[in-house]
Amino acid sequence: MITTTADLATRAAAVLPGGVTHAARTYSPSIYVARSQGSHKWLVDGRDLIDYTMGHGALLLGHAHPAVVDAVSRQVARGTHYGAAHPLEVEWAERICALVDSVDEVRFTQSGTEAAMLGLRVARAATGRDVIVKLDGHFHGWSDAVSVNLDHGVPRPATGVPEAELLTTAVVPAGDIDALRDALDGGSVAAVIFEGSGAHFGHDPLPDGYAQALRAECDRAGTLLIIDEVVTGFRVATGGMQSLLGIRPDLTLFGKVMAGGLPGGALGGRRELMELLASTIEHPGTFNANPLTAAAGIATLTLCADGRPQATASACAERLEAGWNEVLHRRGIHGRVWRLASIVHLELADPAAQAALGVRLREEGVDLLHTSAFCSAVHTEADVTATVAALDRVLSASVT
Ligand SMILES: Cc1ncc(COP(=O)(O)O)c(C=O)c1O
Structure with a gap:
């Protein structure tokens, strides 16, 4: 059975309303995940995404702990x-x-x-x-x-x-x-x-x-x-x-x-x-x-039970919040980044830029839930550095 992204999207459109099983998974262009581990998921086309959807927030310990x-x-x-x-x-x-x-x-x-x-x-x-x-x-x-x-x-x-x-x-x-x-x-x-x-x-x-x-x-x-x-x-x-x-x-x-x-x-x-x-x-x-x-x-x-995974995830979120804030500040882009514990929210003042953010970040290897990032206890410093760099590239290309 063929499992290219395009083939799956065509077959899905025929048998799943909207081609999906949850409105929050309506991505354009479509993606299909083949497997996930830790803070990453890999698509059927071979691409690797740093995952901040984390099972719609269910995976505090990351994928396949x-x-x-x-x-x-x-x-x-x-x-x-x-x-x-x-x-x-x-x-x-x-x-x-x-x-x-x-x-x-x-x-x-x-x-x-x-x-x-x-x-x-x-x-x-x-x-x-x-x-x-x-x-x-x-x-x-x-x-x-x-x-x-x-x-x-x-x-x-x-x-x-x-x-x-x-x-x-x-x-x-x-x-x-x-x-x-x-x-x-x-x-x-x-x-x-x-x-x-x-x-x-x-x-x-x-x-x-x-x-x-x-x-x-x-x-x-x-x-x-x-x-x-x-x-x-x-x-x-x-x-x-x-x-x-x-x-x-x-x-x-x-x-x-x-x-x-x-x-x-x-x-x-x-x-x-x-x-x-x-x-x-x-x-x-x-x-x-x-x-x-x-x-x-x-x-x-x-x-x-001892609060350590929560603390680790929140520390990751704190670094991401600081990194994204630095990018907005350095580029003079109106927007805000804030968080609740391990959940980071990102909002750009320009509605068009905000609407495109999820897709553009995905192109740069980062998957958010809408424009929020659920950090887990297994996201690494390297993940955060790459995620901050991804936003920097997105904003350098599309927003003034
Ligand atoms: C705050 C809140 N309550 C309830 C629900 C519903 O949970 P479930 O999707 O497991 O039915 C959700 C799902 O995202 C939620 O975010």
């Missing part, structure tokens, strides 16, 4: 689904509870999207209220309840989501505590759900003190606070974004890093809330806590 490969390889031969409880799910849950202060118990799901769905289910069951409040622009996966944002100040469901969703999902501007207070007045809100990092993993940070005020307002209104740590959990700190903010949410959504690069997620939280899953709330799911993901998750969390 030996400990994860070993754990998954050993497990696959022992079975991938027992249709029954197994020791790995117990150890995986224990590790999460040990690392995140607010989490007494966890229930595993198959993705971050499902963790959010379950969090809302538990909050509604616990409070007997139907309405949830989300912050504009904050992302919690693609389920109907959270696929609502403000459009010129008016809440709008995403395409294909019923208008009726607006009866039970309210949206407030991110960072506006007065709007939030108004939304919670009347006592009908089961939960506020938010990304502690601000929208898009720290791209749009929340004002200082906002998360703490959110906690206080929820307490006042008898509303539960759900923090989405799908991206930030075990990455920005071992205890997650909540440990950096110094808040104690009622429920936490996990995904990505905790599943070690395999599909998975979890809801965690206070015991009395989570115990509803043992009594009144139904939550099936064929692949909940599947042994393969559990093996990858345990291997990853074991290595991440």
Whole structure:
């Protein structure tokens, strides 16, 4: 079977909507990855990219980390689904509870999207209220309840989501505590759900003190606070974004890093809330806590427990942030570079240059997630030097 990039793109266009399986992977020109290792991925055409998509943020330890490969390889031969409880799910849950202060118990799901769905289910069951409040622009996966944002100040469901969703999902501007207070007045809100990092993993940070005020307002209104740590959990700190903010949410959504690069997620939280899953709330799911993901998750969390991989990844991000900033400054280009722990954001003031940035950097051997870089614990000094040089070449060629 021919596997050139052009052939794959033609075949994909015939059988996959848009030729892809995730909108964020819509690249023009297309690329197809043949294999990945450490901080790099190699394309079917032989090119080598320094990878900062890192599995949409799931791979804090880089691609094919030996400990994860070993754990998954050993497990696959022992079975991938027992249709029954197994020791790995117990150890995986224990590790999460040990690392995140607010989490007494966890229930595993198959993705971050499902963790959010379950969090809302538990909050509604616990409070007997139907309405949830989300912050504009904050992302919690693609389920109907959270696929609502403000459009010129008016809440709008995403395409294909019923208008009726607006009866039970309210949206407030991110960072506006007065709007939030108004939304919670009347006592009908089961939960506020938010990304502690601000929208898009720290791209749009929340004002200082906002998360703490959110906690206080929820307490006042008898509303539960759900923090989405799908991206930030075990990455920005071992205890997650909540440990950096110094808040104690009622429920936490996990995904990505905790599943070690395999599909998975979890809801965690206070015991009395989570115990509803043992009594009144139904939550099936064929692949909940599947042994393969559990093996990858345990291997990853074991290595991440002392905070060293997070510190290494953040140090890499700090060098990248400084290097990219130096390039912008030296070339007199308007833009900004900033970061949250190991996640670096890059924004050029010129919209055309910004739109072309991802493609141009890819031509220079660097793959970002949109225009953000997820650093891992295995990106090297040489990777960072090459990534800074790549931006320098891109900007020397195309931007004034
Ligand atoms: C903050 C946040 N929450 C939830 C999700 C959904 O997770 P999943 O893609 O595993 O369904 C994502 C995915 O990128 C996310 O970034």
